[in-house]
Amino acid sequence: MKKFRFIITLCLCSLFLAGNVQKRVIDDVNIATGFGMDKSNGQLHGSIMIPVFKADKSIENFTFTANGKIPRDLVSEMQKKASQPIVGGSLDIALFGKDLAREGIIQVLDVFLRDPTIGARLNLAVVDGKVDDIFKGNYGDRGNHEYLRQLLEQNMKIHNLPKSNLHFFLADFYEEGKDAYLPLLKKTQQDLVNIAGIALFKDEKLVDVLHENKLFYFKLLVDKHTEGSVMVKEVHGDASVKSIKSTHNLKIIKRNPYKFGFHIKIKGYLTEHQDGILKENEIKDIEKQLEKQIVKECTMMVEDFQKKEIDPIGFGHFAQTRTRNFDFNKWQENYKSAQFKITADVNIVQIGVVK
Numbered sequence: 189m190k191k192f193r194f195i196i197t198l199c200l201c202s203l204f205l206a207g208n209v210q211k212r213v214i215d216d217v218n219i220a221t222g223f224g225m226d227k228s229n230g231q232l233h234g235s236i237m238i239p240v241f242k243a244d245k246s247i248e249n250f251t252f253t254a255n256g257k258i259p260r261d262l263v264s265e266m267q268k269k270a271s272q273p274i275v276g277g278s279l280d281i282a283l284f285g286k287d288l289a290r291e292g293i294i295q296v297l298d299v300f301l302r303d304p305t306i307g308a309r310l311n312l313a314v315v316d317g318k319v320d321d322i323f324k325g326n327y328g329d330r331g332n333h334e335y336l337r338q339l340l341e342q343n344m345k346i347h348n349l350p351k352s353n354l355h356f357f358l359a360d361f362y363e364e365g366k367d368a369y370l371p372l373l374k375k376t377q378q379d380l381v382n383i384a385g386i387a388l389f390k391d392e393k394l395v396d397v398l399h400e401n402k403l404f405y406f407k408l409l410v411d412k413h414t415e416g417s418v419m420v421k422e423v424h425g426d427a428s429v430k431s432i433k434s435t436h437n438l439k440i441i442k443r444n445p446y447k448f449g450f451h452i453k454i455k456g457y458l459t460e461h462q463d464g465i466l467k468e469n470e471i472k473d474i475e476k477q478l479e480k481q482i483v484k485e486c487t488m489m490v491e492d493f494q495k496k497e498i499d500p501i502g503f504g505h506f507a508q509t510r511t512r513n514f515d516f517n518k519w520q521e522n523y524k525s526a527q528f529k530i531t532a533d534v535n536i537v538q539i540g541v542v543k
Contacts, residue, residue, distance in 0.1 A: 219278045221333035224319030225296055226285035231255045234262030237323045239331045246329035259299045280337045281311045283319045289387060289394035300354060308355035311340050314387035314394060316374040326379050340371060343383055348403040350411035364516050365504025372397060390498050405485040408434055408452050409501050422477035425461060429536060432456035440510050446526040448503055452482060455535045475534040482532040490528050
């Protein structure tokens with residue numbers, strides 16, 4: 189009898205709870221898949237990308253735009269223009285113009301944090317140009333949001349772009365001793381957007397840009413490669429090393445002043461060489477040259493960050509986790525005088541061009 193009463197009670201609770209769920213029919217709403225924001229004439233200029241599903245299963249793109257002084261004003265203005273409510277549960281990507289990013293983007297991200305329908309895996313990027321120009325491009329029949337999402341995610345997974353999304357950005361932003369970064373996008377053709385580099389932040393503001401030809405080395409320092417690639421220039425000719433897998437290890441060699449040791453290990457395949465075929469002993473020359481290349485480029489990059497007083501690598505956070513009674517008030521001065529010893533170990537698997 190008790191079991192029967194329990195089942196009846198459970199069914200009634202389920203019925204009442206189901207009645208409280210707000211239902212939305214997909215044809216009766218505008219599903220926002222992309223959000224963008226720029227600065228325009230002293231005001232914020234917002235864009236929301238909406239997919240339009242066609243009978244032939246292709247997807248066209250429609251963009252709502254509005255101007256306002258605060259982010260929530262923009263959404264309200266765009267809602268006034270829409271024949272159906274705009275909902276953000278399928279938001280894939282949020283883009284920010286460089287001018288806006290230089291002034292700070294945390295206020296905009298706060299809007300996302302307060303919306304429970306928006307996930308922490310939301311892709312973020314800074315745009316070199318106008319966000320509207322990217323949203324209004326034509327990138328195939330799967331929808332612009334899908335193209336942009338896949339552009340970022342596949343470059344993070346199998347190329348030289350380090351992992352980044354809303355969760356990673358906010359974790360870096362709120363972490364003492366570490367600065368955030370985001371991908372930088374640039375539209376190069378009507379149907380093509382390019383990864384143009386990395387936007388580097390100090391607190392919430394964009395302060396510097398790392399060019400795309402530095403992405404391989406930057407990812408060695410902040411992430412790990414699973415299928416990266418790099419060109420090696422050595423005496424036997426240019427070589428292409430691909431399918432690179434990398435790991436790194438950071439340690440404190442000494443304090444007062446701080447000296448950090450940063451060891452990078454990579455393994456890859458030699459898939460192409462200018463001379464076509466190499467002897468086995470020449471592989472060692474390419475390995476040594478790539479090690480020198482990595483040490484040089486990474487050292488220059490870290491020292492440049494140090495001069496500009498930004499720390500996307502997170503040396504300050506690492507020092508704090510390894511130092512008793514660590515004082516962040518003194519860290520900025522300690523960071524200016526810190527030294528860095530970067531080493532590399534390269535192992536190339538002999539396939540493809542080796543006879």
